Amino acid sequence: MTKAIAKQKNSSFWERNKKSEGYLLKKTVLDIGLKICRFILLFGMCFMILQPILNKISVSFMAEEDLYSPMVVSIPEHFTTENYQLAAELMSYGESIVNSLLISFSIAVLQIAVCTLVGYGFARFNFPLKKFWFACVMMVVLVPPQTISTSLHLHFRFFDILGIFKLITGNSLNLRGSVLPYYLMSAGCMGLKNGLYIYMIRQFFRNIPMELEEAAYVDGCGTLKTFLRIMLPDATPILTSCFLFSFVWQWTDGFYSKLFLGNAKLVSTSLSRIVDSLAAFLQRLQGSPVTPTVAKTDCILSTGTLMIIVPVLILYLFAQKGFVESLSSSGIKM
Amino acid sequence: MKKQKNKLAGLQRRKAIAGYIFIAPFIVGFLVFMVKPFIQSLYMSFCNVEVGAGNFNPIWAGIENYHRAFRIDPEFVRLLTEEISRMVVDSLAIMVFSFFVALILNQKFKGRALVRAIFFLPVILSSGVILGLETENSLMSTIQVAIEENTSGISITAAVEEILRTAGVGVRAFEKVFEVIDNIYNIAISSGIQIIIFLSGLQTISTSMYEAADIEGCTKWESLWKITFPMISSMFLVNWVYTIIDFCMRSDNEVIEKITKVMVQQINYGFSSAMTWIYFLIVIAFVGISSFIISKGVYYYD
Numbered sequence: 053m054t055k056a057i058a059k060q061k062n063s064s065f066w067e068r069n070k071k072s073e074g075y076l077l078k079k080t081v082l083d084i085g086l087k088i089c090r091f092i093l094l095f096g097m098c099f100m101i102l103q104p105i106l107n108k109i110s111v112s113f114m115a116e117e118d119l120y121s122p123m124v125v126s127i128p129e130h131f132t133t134e135n136y137q138l139a140a141e142l143m144s145y146g147e148s149i150v151n152s153l154l155i156s157f158s159i160a161v162l163q164i165a166v167c168t169l170v171g172y173g174f175a176r177f178n179f180p181l182k183k184f185w186f187a188c189v190m191m192v193v194l195v196p197p198q199t200i201s202t203s204l205h206l207h208f209r210f211f212d213i214l215g216i217f218k219l220i221t222g223n224s225l226n227l228r229g230s231v232l233p234y235y236l237m238s239a240g241c242m243g244l245k246n247g248l249y250i251y252m253i254r255q256f257f258r259n260i261p262m263e264l265e266e267a268a269y270v271d272g273c274g275t276l277k278t279f280l281r282i283m284l285p286d287a288t289p290i291l292t293s294c295f296l297f298s299f300v301w302q303w304t305d306g307f308y309s310k311l312f313l314g315n316a317k318l319v320s321t322s323l324s325r326i327v328d329s330l331a332a333f334l335q336r337l338q339g340s341p342v343t344p345t346v347a348k349t350d351c352i353l354s355t356g357t358l359m360i361i362v363p364v365l366i367l368y369l370f371a372q373k374g375f376v377e378s379l380s381s382s383g384i385k386m
Numbered sequence: 387m388k389k390q391k392n393k394l395a396g397l398q399r400r401k402a403i404a405g406y407i408f409i410a411p412f413i414v415g416f417l418v419f420m421v422k423p424f425i426q427s428l429y430m431s432f433c434n435v436e437v438g439a440g441n442f443n444p445i446w447a448g449i450e451n452y453h454r455a456f457r458i459d460p461e462f463v464r465l466l467t468e469e470i471s472r473m474v475v476d477s478l479a480i481m482v483f484s485f486f487v488a489l490i491l492n493q494k495f496k497g498r499a500l501v502r503a504i505f506f507l508p509v510i511l512s513s514g515v516i517l518g519l520e521t522e523n524s525l526m527s528t529i530q531v532a533i534e535e536n537t538s539g540i541s542i543t544a545a546v547e548e549i550l551r552t553a554g555v556g557v558r559a560f561e562k563v564f565e566v567i568d569n570i571y572n573i574a575i576s577s578g579i580q581i582i583i584f585l586s587g588l589q590t591i592s593t594s595m596y597e598a599a600d601i602e603g604c605t606k607w608e609s610l611w612k613i614t615f616p617m618i619s620s621m622f623l624v625n626w627v628y629t630i631i632d633f634c635m636r637s638d639n640e641v642i643e644k645i646t647k648v649m650v651q652q653i654n655y656g657f658s659s660a661m662t663w664i665y666f667l668i669v670i671a672f673v674g675i676s677s678f679i680i681s682k683g684v685y686y687y688d
Contacts, residue, residue: 240415
C-alpha cells in the first residue's frame with residue numbers, strides 16, 4: 053500500500069518534471085547541491101571554531117611525555133589529572149575564582165544599573181544639549197581606553213577630590229592597587245565597553261511604544277515610578293544580555309584588571325602570569341633557576357585556560373538563547 | 387491660553403530636569419574620568435614627566451616626545467605601519483566573512499540554533515587575556531611551524547599558493563589574499579558581534595520584497611545585490627566602525643603592548659602619552675574618512 057503511494061508520488065514527480073520541461077528536476081538538484089555545500093561549509097567553520105577548545109581538553113589530560121610522542125595525537129596515552137592540580141595551585145584557583153566572581157558580579161550589576169538609567173534618560177526625555185551628550189557617549193565608545201590609560205594611572209596614583217585629602221593628611225591618596233577606582237569608574241559609566249551598553253539599552257527603550265508610558269503618567273505615576281514599574285520589567289531581555297556581556301568581559305578582561313586591580317587575585321591576571329609562576333615553582337622545587345620545557349608550559353597553559361573558560365562556558369550554555377536572540381531582536385541600528 | 391502654555395513649559399522643564407537626573411552619572415563620569423585624563427594626557431605628551439614620592443611634575447618639553455617617537459625610537463614607526471595595514475586588511479576580511487556567514491545563518495535549516503550558538507561562542511571565549519595568550523604563545527607557533535614543515539605537500543592551500551606563485555600573476559595581491567586565508571581562524575573568532583548585527587539587519591527586511599522580486603523574475607543573485615545589499619548598507623557602517631574599534635582594543639595589538647611596556651616598566655609617561663596620541667589620531671582619522679565614504683553609499687529606506 054505504502055509502496056503504491058510512494059510509486060505514485062515518484063511518478064508524479066517525473067510527470068510534473070516533464071510538464072515543467074525539466075525545470076523541476078533542475079531546481080531540486082540545485083537545492084540539494086546547495087544544501088550539501090552549506091552543510092560542508094558550516095561544518096568546517098564550526099569545527100574550526102571548536103577545534104582549539106577540543107585540543108586544549110585533550111592536551112590538559114596528557115602527561116608531559118605524551119606531547120613528545122609522535123604516536124599520540126588527541127587521546128592521551130598516560131591519562132593524568134596532575135595538570136589540573138598544578139594549575140590550580142599556580143593560579144591559587146579557589147581564592148582567585150571567588151575574587152573574580154565577587155568583582156565581576158558586583159561590577160556588572162553596578163555598570164548595568166547605571167547604564168540603564170542613562171540609556172533610559174537618552175531614550176525618553178528631551179532636554180537641551182541632548183545631541184551633544186549623546187555624541188559624548190559615542191566618543192566614549194570610540195576612544196580606546198589605552199589613550200587615557202596613562203593619565204588615569206596617574207589620576208588614581210595621586211587621587212584627590214578637590215584637594216580635600218591633601219588638606220587633611222597632607223598627602224594625596226594612592227588608590228593604585230585597590231579596587232575602589234574601578235568601582236568609581238563603573239558608577240560613572242566609564243568601565244569596559246560601557247558606551248556600548250548605553251547605546252544598546254537606549255536603542256531598546258526607544259522601540260517600546262510611547263503610549264505605555266503616557267498611560268502610566270495619566271494614571272498618576274511619577275517619572276521614577278513609571279521607570280521602575282513599567283519600563284524596567286519590559287526591558288528584561290536586553291538587560292540580561294547586557295549583564296551577561298558585562299560579566300563575561302569583566303571575567304576575562306586583562307587591561308582594566310592589570311591597570312586598576314593589580315593586587316587582587318583574579319583569574320584573568322593569574323592566568324596571564326601562569327607561565328612565570330610555573331618557572332618560579334620549578335625553581336623552588338629544584339633550588340636552581342630552570343626554564344620549564346615547552347611541553348610542560350603548553351600543558352599548564354591549556355589547562356589554565358580551560359579552567360577559566362569552564363565557568364563562563366556553563367553560563368553560556370544556560371543563557372545562550374538570551375545572548376543570541378535578544379541581541380538580534382533588539383535591532384541595533386544607527 | 388497663556389496659562390496653558392506656561393503649564394506646558396513647566397512640564398517640559400520638569401521632563402528636562404528628570405532627563406538630566408537620569409544621565410547625571412554619565413556626565414559626572416565623563417567629566418571626571420574622560421575629559422580630565424584626556425586633556426591631561428594631551429598635555430603630558432608634550433612634557434617630560436617626573437614621578438616623585440608624593441607627586442608628579444610635568445616639565446614642558448615641546449614636541450620632543452613626538453620627535454622621539456617618529457625619529458629616534460627604532461621600532462615604533464615599524465609597529466605602527468604594520469599594525470595599521472593589518473587592521474585594514476583584517477577589517478575588510480571580517481566584514482566580508484561576517485556578511486557571508488550572516489547570509490547563511492539567516493536561511494532556514496536544521497540545527498540553526500546550534501550553529502548560531504557556536505559562531506557566537508568566540509565573543510565570549512576569545513575576549514581579554516585569553517586571546518592574548520593564544521597569539522602570544524610563541525611556543526605553540528614554533529611547534530606549528532615545525533609541523534607545517536614536516537607535512538608540506540599535504541596542505542591544499544599551500545599547494546594552491548605554490549601554483550599561483552609560479553604562475554606569477556599579480557603576486558603582491560595574492561600574497562595579501564593568502565595572508566587572509568591563513569588567518570581565517572583569527573577572522574572567524576573576531577566576527578561574532580558583526581554577524582549578530584548583520585543578522586538583526588537581515589531580519590528587518592520584509593519577505594514581501596523578495597517575493598515581488600521573485601515574481602518579476604529576479605534570480606537569487608540579483609536580489610542579493612538589488613535588495614539585501616542596499617537594505618542593510620547602514621549595518622556596514624556600524625560594523626565597520628565597530629570592527630576597527632574592536633581591533634584597537636584587542637590585547638594582542640603590538641602598538642598597545644609597546645605603549646603599556648613603556649608606561650609600566652620604564653615609567654615614561656610623557657613618551658607613552660605621545661605614542662598613544664599618535665596612534666589614536668591616526669585611527670580616528672581613518673575611521674572618520676572611511677565612514678564618511680561608506681555613509682555616502684548608505685541607502686536609507688525610510
